[in-house]
Amino acid sequence: MFGVLRDVTVFFACSKTISRIFNVFFSFAFSSSVAAFDLELISTIPYNISLGVALPWTGAGLDLGQESVRRRYASSGLNLTVTFLYRPEDRSCDDANANAMLLLTEYYNRRAANRCVAIISSACGGHALTPYLAREWNVLLFTNSLVTNAAINPQSTPTAIGMAGTYDGFALALFKLFRYFGWFHVTLLQDSSAATEFYWETFKAVPSLAARSEYSNFTIDGFRFNISELQTVKDAVSMAAQRSRIFVILANTAVVIRLLRTAKENGIIVPRDYVFIVFQPLRQAVYGSITLFDNAADKDLDLFDSVIFLTTYGGVKSNGSDALEERILERQRNGYRTILEPGIKPLDLFSIRETYNSVELFAALVNETFAYNHDHSVSATRMCDGRKLLDSTLNRTFQFLSGLVDIHADGSRYADLLLFTFDKQLRTMQVAARYNSSTEKYVWSLNQTGANFTIGQVSDVPACGFAGLDGPCQARNDLMVRLVVPLACLALVLGPIVIFVLYRM
DSSP states (O other), X not given: OHHHHHHHHHHHHHTTHHHHHHHHHHHHXXXXXXXXXXXXXXXXXXXXXXXXXXXXXXXXXXXXXXXHHHHXXXXXXXXXXXXXXXXXXXXXXXXXXXXXXXXXXXXXXXXXXXXXXXXXXXXXXTTTTHHHHHHHHTXXXXXXXXXXXXXXXXXXXXXXXXXXXXXXXXXXXXXXXHHHHTOOEXXXXXXXXXXXHHHXXXXXXXXXXXXXXXXXXXXXXXXXXXXXXXXXXXXXXXXXXXXXXXXXXXXXXXXXXXXXXXXXHTTSOOTTSSEEEEXXXXXXXXXXXXXXXXXXXXXXXXXXXXXXXXXXXXXXXXXXXXXXXXXXXXXXXXXXXXXXXXXXXXXXXXXXXXXXXXXXXXXXXXHHHHXXXXXXXXXXXXXXXXXXXXXXXXXXXXXXXXXXXXXXXXXXXXXOEEEEEEETTTTEEEEEEEEETTTXXXXXXXXXXXTTSGGGGOOSSOTTTTTTOSTHHHHHHHHHHHHHHHHHHHHHHHHHHHHHHHHHO
């Protein structure tokens, strides 16, 4: 196993020659004047996995974070190194998760124990188990992808920071939207063929939140479908239509569009009587770009007019953000052969932003401790005590080049969201609102408020009920019953007489 690790290190180092030369130069330039204190951030983020958190997208954040830290803290002697642990041949999430744990355990035990280290993990990078290893080793853990509340529990995982937020936080944002419009009957539709963890975990988090007393007035249903099996699509949408008019569709954007077209063509739904909420963690091709709604055909206008597209964004940035984003784009392009979609900036993607922030935050916390221990009277492990470092972050705001970083009392960050609706004139999605996770409120654009666009007019429960048999329709149905029953009885009486007369003739 350790031979594989060495191969990985060489493999990754070859793509980072310029970064290594820069680091060696800095170490040499300041070694003669300041006693260096080494700290290490160990990454288990995978490489060849089709996720927005993988290194082709986020590795530049680690590189530039390391370079930024070395420049900023050179005078105080902090010398940060980022170590990449992954197997380039891993192509599935299961393989990457398993090998991340093996690589991390062996590397830590042989090379990192009794040193100042922290870990950064991700989806498909062992982030389900790394919080517990970090607890045992008492080292700080960062995650650059969404996590469950269990992964950042102060009791069971007291050294873990959820840099990208939690699934419960995302579920809460949905409930705030439901409550704003008065939608209390909601159905989740999940593509079971999608391997993306976000869809599966959100499918579980929403009904889990609904079980709390403050959301007891909501009715949440859920059905799964397989987009490659037409009958499962029809069945799922038909069952959903019998329970609600608000669908949250957890699938790739291209799959969502196929589902909507199928439902319309088969007469299962009537557009504009429904709301279709598309929820994506990132605006990247791996989840299906929002640009798939652009230049809509006439036949799709009523469908797309019923869509809400929710996704994350970077929030308020600092004065140095533009320059940092340019450097990230350049490093992605030259170091990782990766190019973001047009119109998307790196720091708008939480996976990239929080990967960079994790490097900066680790160094900032150690520097605070280091400032009081220039005589090195405290050991490296005590200076980088994971529990103490985490405690020092809670309920604090940090300022980095990427912008403000708020760490909440539970050790997590909350993700802000953009809400898009379809502009029929421009035939494209436009921002209609922003969700502020700190205030837990949607802030609507001046020309687009929740009260005046088409989606806001969709009723929680139709006037005649979901089956079309209640309310004003009930009197009509009762009248039909009162007419049909006597007519049926009359037919039973007169039928034999008519048959007898015709037979006699």
